[in-house]
Amino acid sequence: MATDSRRRIVEAAVRVLSSQGYAATSVKDIAAEAGVAPGLVHYYFATKEDLIVAAVEYACAELRPRVEGDPIEFARAGLEQAKRPEQPFWRLFTEMLALAPRNQAVRETLLRSIALDRGYMEQAIRAVMAQWEGWGQDEAPAVAAVAWAAMFGIWVQGELDPGFDRAAAIDAFAKLTMGERR
Amino acid sequence: MATDSRRRIVEAAVRVLSSQGYAATSVKDIAAEAGVAPGLVHYYFATKEDLIVAAVEYACAELRPRVEGDPIEFARAGLEQAKRPEQPFWRLFTEMLALAPRNQAVRETLLRSIALDRGYMEQAIRAVMAQWEGWGQDEAPAVAAVAWAAMFGIWVQGELDPGFDRAAAIDAFAKLTMGERR
Amino acid sequence: MATDSRRRIVEAAVRVLSSQGYAATSVKDIAAEAGVAPGLVHYYFATKEDLIVAAVEYACAELRPRVEGDPIEFARAGLEQAKRPEQPFWRLFTEMLALAPRNQAVRETLLRSIALDRGYMEQAIRAVMAQWEGWGQDEAPAVAAVAWAAMFGIWVQGELDPGFDRAAAIDAFAKLTMGERR
Amino acid sequence: MATDSRRRIVEAAVRVLSSQGYAATSVKDIAAEAGVAPGLVHYYFATKEDLIVAAVEYACAELRPRVEGDPIEFARAGLEQAKRPEQPFWRLFTEMLALAPRNQAVRETLLRSIALDRGYMEQAIRAVMAQWEGWGQDEAPAVAAVAWAAMFGIWVQGELDPGFDRAAAIDAFAKLTMGERR
DNA sequence: GATGAATGAGGATTCATTCAT
DNA sequence: GATGAATGAATCCTCATTCAT
Numbered sequence: 001m002a003t004d005s006r007r008r009i010v011e012a013a014v015r016v017l018s019s020q021g022y023a024a025t026s027v028k029d030i031a032a033e034a035g036v037a038p039g040l041v042h043y044y045f046a047t048k049e050d051l052i053v054a055a056v057e058y059a060c061a062e063l064r065p066r067v068e069g070d071p072i073e074f075a076r077a078g079l080e081q082a083k084r085p086e087q088p089f090w091r092l093f094t095e096m097l098a099l100a101p102r103n104q105a106v107r108e109t110l111l112r113s114i115a116l117d118r119g120y121m122e123q124a125i126r127a128v129m130a131q132w133e134g135w136g137q138d139e140a141p142a143v144a145a146v147a148w149a150a151m152f153g154i155w156v157q158g159e160l161d162p163g164f165d166r167a168a169a170i171d172a173f174a175k176l177t178m179g180e181r182r
Numbered sequence: 183m184a185t186d187s188r189r190r191i192v193e194a195a196v197r198v199l200s201s202q203g204y205a206a207t208s209v210k211d212i213a214a215e216a217g218v219a220p221g222l223v224h225y226y227f228a229t230k231e232d233l234i235v236a237a238v239e240y241a242c243a244e245l246r247p248r249v250e251g252d253p254i255e256f257a258r259a260g261l262e263q264a265k266r267p268e269q270p271f272w273r274l275f276t277e278m279l280a281l282a283p284r285n286q287a288v289r290e291t292l293l294r295s296i297a298l299d300r301g302y303m304e305q306a307i308r309a310v311m312a313q314w315e316g317w318g319q320d321e322a323p324a325v326a327a328v329a330w331a332a333m334f335g336i337w338v339q340g341e342l343d344p345g346f347d348r349a350a351a352i353d354a355f356a357k358l359t360m361g362e363r364r
Numbered sequence: 365m366a367t368d369s370r371r372r373i374v375e376a377a378v379r380v381l382s383s384q385g386y387a388a389t390s391v392k393d394i395a396a397e398a399g400v401a402p403g404l405v406h407y408y409f410a411t412k413e414d415l416i417v418a419a420v421e422y423a424c425a426e427l428r429p430r431v432e433g434d435p436i437e438f439a440r441a442g443l444e445q446a447k448r449p450e451q452p453f454w455r456l457f458t459e460m461l462a463l464a465p466r467n468q469a470v471r472e473t474l475l476r477s478i479a480l481d482r483g484y485m486e487q488a489i490r491a492v493m494a495q496w497e498g499w500g501q502d503e504a505p506a507v508a509a510v511a512w513a514a515m516f517g518i519w520v521q522g523e524l525d526p527g528f529d530r531a532a533a534i535d536a537f538a539k540l541t542m543g544e545r546r
Numbered sequence: 547m548a549t550d551s552r553r554r555i556v557e558a559a560v561r562v563l564s565s566q567g568y569a570a571t572s573v574k575d576i577a578a579e580a581g582v583a584p585g586l587v588h589y590y591f592a593t594k595e596d597l598i599v600a601a602v603e604y605a606c607a608e609l610r611p612r613v614e615g616d617p618i619e620f621a622r623a624g625l626e627q628a629k630r631p632e633q634p635f636w637r638l639f640t641e642m643l644a645l646a647p648r649n650q651a652v653r654e655t656l657l658r659s660i661a662l663d664r665g666y667m668e669q670a671i672r673a674v675m676a677q678w679e680g681w682g683q684d685e686a687p688a689v690a691a692v693a694w695a696a697m698f699g700i701w702v703q704g705e706l707d708p709g710f711d712r713a714a715a716i717d718a719f720a721k722l723t724m725g726e727r728r
Numbered sequence: 729g730a731t732g733a734a735t736g737a738g739g740a741t742t743c744a745t746t747c748a749t
Numbered sequence: 750g751a752t753g754a755a756t757g758a759a760t761c762c763t764c765a766t767t768c769a770t
Contacts, residue, residue, distance in 0.1 A: 005750080021280055023205040026743060037752045042745060098203050098280040100342055111342050134361070142347070142354035149335020149351065150328055157327060160282055160293050165324070169331065172324035176358055179316070187733075209761060219735045224762060226733095369754075385644050387569040391740060401756045406741060408754095462567055462644040464706055475706050498725070506711070506718035513699020513715065514692055521691060524646055524657050529688070533695065536688035540722055543680070551729080572764060583731045585767080594765060 006044045008034045013055035014063070018091045022052070022099055053105040056096050060113040063089040075124035079174055082151055083167045090155045118144040128178055147177065188226045190216045195237035196245070200273040204234065204281055235287040238278050242295040245271040257306035261356055264333055265349045272337045300326040310360055329359065370408045372398045377419035378427070382455040386416065386463055417469040420460050424477040427453040439488035443538055446515055447531045454519045482508040492542055511541065552590045554580045559601035560609070564637045568598070568645060599651040602642050606659040609635040621670035625720055628697055629713045636701045664690040674724055693723065 012034035031038040045051040100107040122144040150173045158166040194216035213220040227233040282289040304326040332355045340348040376398035395402040409415040464471040486508040514537045522530040558580035577584040591597040646653040668690040696719045704712040
């Protein structure tokens, strides 16, 4: 299958990058994981960097938690999901974060993914915010940025420290933002 | 001369790693930046990994913003500082984050640094919390974790997106946590 | 082409190791002698040690003087051959002898080669021994070991000393063992 | 002590070379074994090769089994001694054998040592030979060369094969040469 | 005499990339 | 499309040697 091999390579890249990290991943590793010859990787991708970019794009399109429906309901579901340890998307995101400063395509892809997430969050925040005193809708984007920041930062702490209590941190964040306020 | 070279190598490593990233940094690069022969790096550090660990430890000891005095005052100062774009410590922290899953020493060093920061934050939070209804002091660690998460997550967004408004996000976070509440 | 390169590398290794010795032989030297790029050596052999082992095995299989036919006739032919100075197999054998204590594969390969040689010699010795008084067939292995020892030891002396008279030593050994005895 | 250090270095070189082999021995290793700084080695010996030569000379002068007295008695004692597994001199001799083709000083030192040994053996052989029919005293040097060859070759086989029966081989050799003959 | 920091050439090995099949 | 042999530059690391102290 023509494009089948291409996809297998990209998916293999996501898996290998997630588990070994960029610095320790060779094109040969990815080819082996995909079950193809090393040469075929360069048939589809001119350089290793191109492959990495494709992998990040794939991950942002396929692995990122997707949601629909009522914003607040979505927000609550997202918070619950964030308490779970297995987050393949965040795994790769962290690996790619170190690449972003020197690779525009990676940077922009990550950025688009963040923007999308913040957009979802913003909707939920606007709904909650309506009941807050002293807050205007124009502050919603900034609060969404804080929300995204908290989610990522909590994930990082949990990743570094097996003893970290993600659930407590997320609950505290939820209480800070969604709790009553006057 | 003796230990002077060693320190110059470590400091050079911090600089080069911060700007080029781990994957693109060679021992030779670091030696050149330090102004010593490549062989000398391995005189002081058995492996590249050992040097990286030393660099992370150095950065966590020397580069991390240090603070003292009144917790709340410190907190306000920290928030202001976080608005500025140049954060050498966060730079290296992000690079090392991708190494942490596969390097225990790096992971533990980063973790210690986070724990220290959260400790400072917790003091400020306890002070503020006293005036909050419906919150107990036992929730302070979780809120401190959220605060650290927000600071790091905001920095990341600013790093990826030159147009990101760090100040707005930080102000929003401050308002969320330090604003009045009843 | 495929396996052809592999063999050329092994043969080149035998040549270079024989003439330069292990300590002075680099992988690059072997690649140059084989007429291939340095990287290709590691395509076929994971480590330099693996290549050396392959070279020793090749030498033991291809370079060692092979013989067939009447044992006594073979023995006489072998003795004559040992008088000649050019002995590519012994050359490599001596080089590898220094490696054997620290490399099991080398050690076992050399050992197998010695065992084979002693086996041939033993046949000749059994035939001669039949006419000896006071000797039993069960002593044949020990005498074969002595014969192998003498052949190697004589070669070594000739190798160290250009003035050494190998022929005289070999004739003396032949007289000791194959001369009449009563 | 001035020359004390020098000797400690040479003795350390003999030990390290014997156990690690030439290729795996660095000047630093030897300095460490001798308990001196690496720089001091080059105060006494211009190059590593010079040190190796000194080590071989020392070993040939100090480690080689020395003997005196009645030739035949000496020969018997030598044969008995050769049955024992621990032969520090042969150990180093084998290591140096691989160096000899490319190092004249090593070659000549080894050669002198062999010549000395053969000289001892020759005396014993002449004594025994007097009772042999069909042998002339002028054949004594060749027989001594065979004797040396057998001793070394037997040692080599025992070194390569833990299961090798050195005693049986040496007894067989003794019977071949010192047994009755008419 | 003695130290050990410093040098830099050279070693084994890895790996992105190319290309004939 | 697909293979995998082949390339060669670059990497980490070792080590004999030098030299200021």
